[in-house]
Amino acid sequence: MSTATERVWAALEALTDPEIPVVTLRELGILREVNDAPDGLEVVITPTYSGCPAMGQIEDDVRARLAELGVAARVVTRLSPPWTTDWMSDAAKAKLHAYGIAPPHTRPAPDVSVMRFIKRPAADVVSCPHCGSSRTVVTSQFGSTACKALYKCLDCQEPFDYFKPY
Template identity: 65%
Template sequence: MNEGARDAEFGPLWHALEALTDPEIPVITLREMGILRDLRRGADGTVEVVITPTYSGCPAMEQIADDIAATLAREGVSGRVLTQLAPAWTTDWMTEEGREKLRAYGIAPPQCGSMAADEAVLRFAPARPAEPVPCPLCGSTNTTETSHFGSTACKALFRCLDCMEPFDYFKRI
């Protein structure tokens, strides 16, 4: 299906789905997180919403699937939610708008750049961020990791050594 026809068919539904927020970080949408991957028709003609978890054990995925199913029902659409594990989610899929929302919420966004076209899907990230993690509250880079696991497994706990406030850092995945 060409993109124009697809937009005509799914435009209102995309709009409704794009309003859904992450259950663990309610200031950022599933689209901004890169979790909401595709909206398409399955081989049987049923609408399929494709999502990819931030990591395979993410406890929010059941709630996300329920929220999507409720949105489909509210829009009068019969459909299903498909969880797609490959390619694996990466913080590179987060939008710039989403990163700014994380920062404003008090979570340091992941440090990452776009993947090169020839980069393999499997990557081994360093245990610690390569660059200093700026404090989302005061902007200082005089920060330290206090725990490799923060409020969720995809975040680490940091402390700013200038303003002395703790904050989450969304790990690069």
């Protein structure tokens, strides 16, 4: 890794997600790579899903930070492989919880059997990030953003987002 690449990584470490300002792009797994390319540096970002409305802002934030450094780099949005919540760091999940967003569960291996099409999978138990209760219900498959679902705690009555596993 070159000195320029290390300098860019260090500068981008502090950039936070515009929709969830307590977690960094790197902690979420959106900031994927900083590469030395023949024609200069390349910064690779991957959206949490292909229609993520925050990607324009994220790219602008990356470009602004690079401009502050005086570094010329290309910002590339890469869709393959697709982003997964497996790319989130444990620190990101802890920060989501502290912020009032239930972090995603670990995804099980995909079920490709015919039984998958016959019976509905059991719903994940999503604990309330406010009081810890497991007595929660989904109120909408979409929360404040499409990558989150809206839940309500039946004990403390607080609504909260759940970051859906992908």
